[in-house]
Amino acid sequence: MRLWWTTACYELIKYSRMRSVLIILIALPLVLILLLGSAFDTHIKPAKVALHVADRGQMRESIDLFWKDEAITPYIHVLVADSEKEVQDWVSEGIADYGIYVPESFSEKLLAGEMAKWHTFSGRYGEKNMVAEAVVDRYMANVNLNLAAVATFGPNYKPVNEKSGSAMVSGESFLTIGTLDAGDNQVFGKATSMQYYSVAYLIMFLLYGGMSAALALLDQKENGTLQRLYAIPVSFRISVFGIIVGSVLLAALQAIIIIAFTASVYGVEWGRHFGWIMLICLLTVAAGVGLAITIASFAGTSKTTQTLFSILIFTMTFLSGGMIAGIESMIGDVSKWTINYWANSGLRAIMSGNDSLAIWNNIGMLALISIILTIIGIIRLPKVVKQHG
Amino acid sequence: MASLHIALHLIRRTMGSRRGLIMNVLLPTIILSIMAGLFSNMQDKRAVILVSNADKGDLGSYLAASMTKESLYDVRLDPAFSEQALKAAVLNGEADAAVYISSDFTSALLAGEQSKAVLYRKNEQLWNASLATLLMTEANKLASTAELARSAGNGGEMDVRKLHALLDAQAIPKATAENVGMKLGKIVSNPMMIGLILMFVMLLVSQSIGFVMEDREHRTMARMFTAPLRAIDIALGNFIGSLLVGTLQLIIVLSMTFFVFGYSPGTSFGSMLLVLECFLFAAVGLASAAAGLVRNSAHLSNLNNIIITPSCLISGCFFPLSMLPDFIQKLANFTPQKWAIQAIDRLGADGTISDIKLQLLILLLFAAVLIAFGSAVLKPNQTH
Numbered sequence: 173m174r175l176w177w178t179t180a181c182y183e184l185i186k187y188s189r190m191r192s193v194l195i196i197l198i199a200l201p202l203v204l205i206l207l208l209g210s211a212f213d214t215h216i217k218p219a220k221v222a223l224h225v226a227d228r229g230q231m232r233e234s235i236d237l238f239w240k241d242e243a244i245t246p247y248i249h250v251l252v253a254d255s256e257k258e259v260q261d262w263v264s265e266g267i268a269d270y271g272i273y274v275p276e277s278f279s280e281k282l283l284a285g286e287m288a289k290w291h292t293f294s295g296r297y298g299e300k301n302m303v304a305e306a307v308v309d310r311y312m313a314n315v316n317l318n319l320a321a322v323a324t325f326g327p328n329y330k331p332v333n334e335k336s337g338s339a340m341v342s343g344e345s346f347l348t349i350g351t352l353d354a355g356d357n358q359v360f361g362k363a364t365s366m367q368y369y370s371v372a373y374l375i376m377f378l379l380y381g382g383m384s385a386a387l388a389l390l391d392q393k394e395n396g397t398l399q400r401l402y403a404i405p406v407s408f409r410i411s412v413f414g415i416i417v418g419s420v421l422l423a424a425l426q427a428i429i430i431i432a433f434t435a436s437v438y439g440v441e442w443g444r445h446f447g448w449i450m451l452i453c454l455l456t457v458a459a460g461v462g463l464a465i466t467i468a469s470f471a472g473t474s475k476t477t478q479t480l481f482s483i484l485i486f487t488m489t490f491l492s493g494g495m496i497a498g499i500e501s502m503i504g505d506v507s508k509w510t511i512n513y514w515a516n517s518g519l520r521a522i523m524s525g526n527d528s529l530a531i532w533n534n535i536g537m538l539a540l541i542s543i544i545l546t547i548i549g550i551i552r553l554p555k556v557v558k559q560h561g
Numbered sequence: 562m563a564s565l566h567i568a569l570h571l572i573r574r575t576m577g578s579r580r581g582l583i584m585n586v587l588l589p590t591i592i593l594s595i596m597a598g599l600f601s602n603m604q605d606k607r608a609v610i611l612v613s614n615a616d617k618g619d620l621g622s623y624l625a626a627s628m629t630k631e632s633l634y635d636v637r638l639d640p641a642f643s644e645q646a647l648k649a650a651v652l653n654g655e656a657d658a659a660v661y662i663s664s665d666f667t668s669a670l671l672a673g674e675q676s677k678a679v680l681y682r683k684n685e686q687l688w689n690a691s692l693a694t695l696l697m698t699e700a701n702k703l704a705s706t707a708e709l710a711r712s713a714g715n716g717g718e719m720d721v722r723k724l725h726a727l728l729d730a731q732a733i734p735k736a737t738a739e740n741v742g743m744k745l746g747k748i749v750s751n752p753m754m755i756g757l758i759l760m761f762v763m764l765l766v767s768q769s770i771g772f773v774m775e776d777r778e779h780r781t782m783a784r785m786f787t788a789p790l791r792a793i794d795i796a797l798g799n800f801i802g803s804l805l806v807g808t809l810q811l812i813i814v815l816s817m818t819f820f821v822f823g824y825s826p827g828t829s830f831g832s833m834l835l836v837l838e839c840f841l842f843a844a845v846g847l848a849s850a851a852a853g854l855v856r857n858s859a860h861l862s863n864l865n866n867i868i869i870t871p872s873c874l875i876s877g878c879f880f881p882l883s884m885l886p887d888f889i890q891k892l893a894n895f896t897p898q899k900w901a902i903q904a905i906d907r908l909g910a911d912g913t914i915s916d917i918k919l920q921l922l923i924l925l926l927f928a929a930v931l932i933a934f935g936s937a938v939l940k941p942n943q944t945h
Binding site (some may be wrong): 192193195196199200203204207208210211212214216217219244246247260263264266269272278282285286287288289290291292293294295296297298299300302303305306307308309310312313315316317319320321323324325346347348349350351352479495502 | 584599631633648651652670675677678679680681682683684685686687688690691692693694695696697698699700701702703704705706709723726727730731734735736737738739740741743745746747749750855860863864866867870871874875879880881882883884885886889910
């Protein structure tokens with residue numbers, strides 16, 4: 173008992189001296205979570221509209237008022253440009269998502285009863301073009317209604333909206349909007365993007381952590397230090413077991429730091445069942461260690477093990493939606509053949525915190541996978557640690 | 562001449578083995594072709610909008626027609642749906658949004674009463690916010706038109722002739738927005754393929770610099786001095802070697818994706834290669850500067866993991882830069898990938914080489930500064 177504990181602690185001290193490994197295992201997931209979580213944030217990001225109004229005529233006031241309207245500010249962020257050329261440049265540079273130029277003659281032509289036009293410039297993103305177009309349309313509808321009223325009733329018709337002198341009713345809407353399920357998102361399910369990627373990268377890097385056990389064993393074997401353990405009067409098995417436990421402890425530390433950091437700094441809600449979260453993390457690490465040892469037993473060298481295992485983890489993370497959210501809908505049930513899928517769904521079920529049946533289903537599947545991989549790992553372990561195994 | 566031998570040997574070491582060939586040439590090509598296949602299926606997904614117009618009058622059809630103008634909506638008119646059925650269709654994902662126009666829509670508007678059309682959506686997003694704006698505009702326009710026609714009639718009586726005159730006058734609008742066509746590239750908004758190529762270039766270059774690093778560690782590089790070589794020959798050989806390795810990979814991977822899998826970013830093969838070659842210079846600079854920071858080649862591969870993946874993410878290699886917070890977008894200016902993507906994007910918008918002079922210059926500047934930092938690594942006589 174004391175022996176493997178000593179070995180495990182000694183392993184941990186060794187890891188603590190490998191600074192670049194620690195950075196990869198702990199800092200890299202935190203950076204990735206921050207970047208992806210904020211990029212795929214589901215909050216509405218307003219379209220940036222470059223606007224230049226050259227018109228100094230009668231319509232100017234209504235145009236200025238229109239762009240300051242509170243109803244459009246959640247969707248439109250106006251950037252005032254100095255010329256039509258600048259509007260165009262901003263759109264092509266990507267500084268603005270959409271451009272609008274109101275020509276000098278707009279008021280003049282409108283009052284003369286001629287066709288009057290704004291020039292609009294569509295940007296790169298269909299969704300943002302759409303919202304800008306809808307807003308422009310709103311202004312045009314208002315103008316055209318007033319013109320139609322003048323054309324039909326003559327210039328002295330009675331405006332509907334007496335305050336602004338406009339024919340358009342204001343203040344009330346003739347459309348009801350039913351938002352059916354505010355919390356549910358098409359891509360991330362019930363989770364926020366931050367939660368989604370926290371889970372995906374925690375699991376991915378825990379699996380990576382599992383690799384460090386196999387690498388430690390292989391490195392010690394390649395350097396010949398592992399074989400020297402036969403010289404001391406203790407069980408060789410227990411020393412090897414200690415080395416493996418050392419890397420499991422490292423992974424546990426990794427999990428604690430990532431969860432604590434995301435919870436306190438990024439404000440990720442992990443739910444209330446920390447015991448269950450720890451269980452999922454441990455099962456994931458166990459599966460990772462088993463898989464890494466199995467691969468190491470076939471690969472032989474630490475370099476090949478590292479390459480093969482990295483490719484495998486990367487593929488599993490990709491297939492379970494860790495890189496492109498919502499990929500499950502494109503590839504079907506393939507994602508269910510990954511370790512990540514069950515660990516991720518388990519953690520997300522804990523986060524949403526209402527369905528303990530779903531949680532135990534996922535944990536059960538994960539446990540099954542871990543047990544199988546651990547057993548295979550134990551069977552293949554002699555191949556990894558024995559000099560001529 | 563001596564440099565050339567060193568360079569060729571570096572190529573053999575990175576791509577000569579079976580493992581090197583699979584990892585550096587085959588794998589990138591396979592991944593890129595899978596990506597190209599995946600993303601070609603994903604495009605053209607339009608939002609499905611179910612519309613049920615139960616209105617007995619004719620104003621409801623104006624509202625329904627207003628949606629069909631937008632090409633990004635897939636509007637499906639089906640009067641058989643009840644309001645409940647529409648709601649259910651949105652909830653179970655059959656439709657992305659649904660609009661229900663009740664049977665008394667026209668009559669209520671004409672009488673000046675409140676009757677509202679209903680828009681159902683799952684949650685608020687930018688595209689359905691614009692749908693809501695569009696519908697709201699149309700509904701308010703119809704209501705105002707009805708109101709005008711009623712106030713013109715005597716004693717609140719509806720003047721149907723006036724109503725139609727008003728609607729007809731608006732059917733040919735005097736004030737419109739005219740879209741001026743702009744030639745914009747498609748790479749910045751859809752960068753996955755180019756981004757992956759850039760990432761593979763960086764990975765490979767960091768690997769070949771790793772070999773140089775290994776030489777120094779094992780002192781084999783110092784032994785080259787026994788041959789009649791100058792330090793500059795060795796440094797140049799290593800530099801040219803890294804460049805050639807990258808160029809070779811670029812040409813093979815690019816021509817496979819271009820000519821075999823038929824991927825086309827809207828630029829010619831040659832100008833694309835030019836941009837990527839400039840990027841390659843910057844990547845060699847980055848890798849050698851990174852090598853200057855660490856002690857051995859194992860640390861270098863770790864450091865490269867930390868540099869390459871996050872810098873690809875923040876420079877918009879995998880998703881549009883505009884999705885990131887503003888301060889990260891500014892940070893992206895310090896990554897060479899951003900400038901390479903921007904250059905290719907401009908080429909895709911019918912730009913010529915002279916349009917991307919600035920971008921290429923920035924890439925070469927990156928290369929110059931970083932190589933100055935990393936030049937120590939390429940030379941044999943300095944050790945830590």
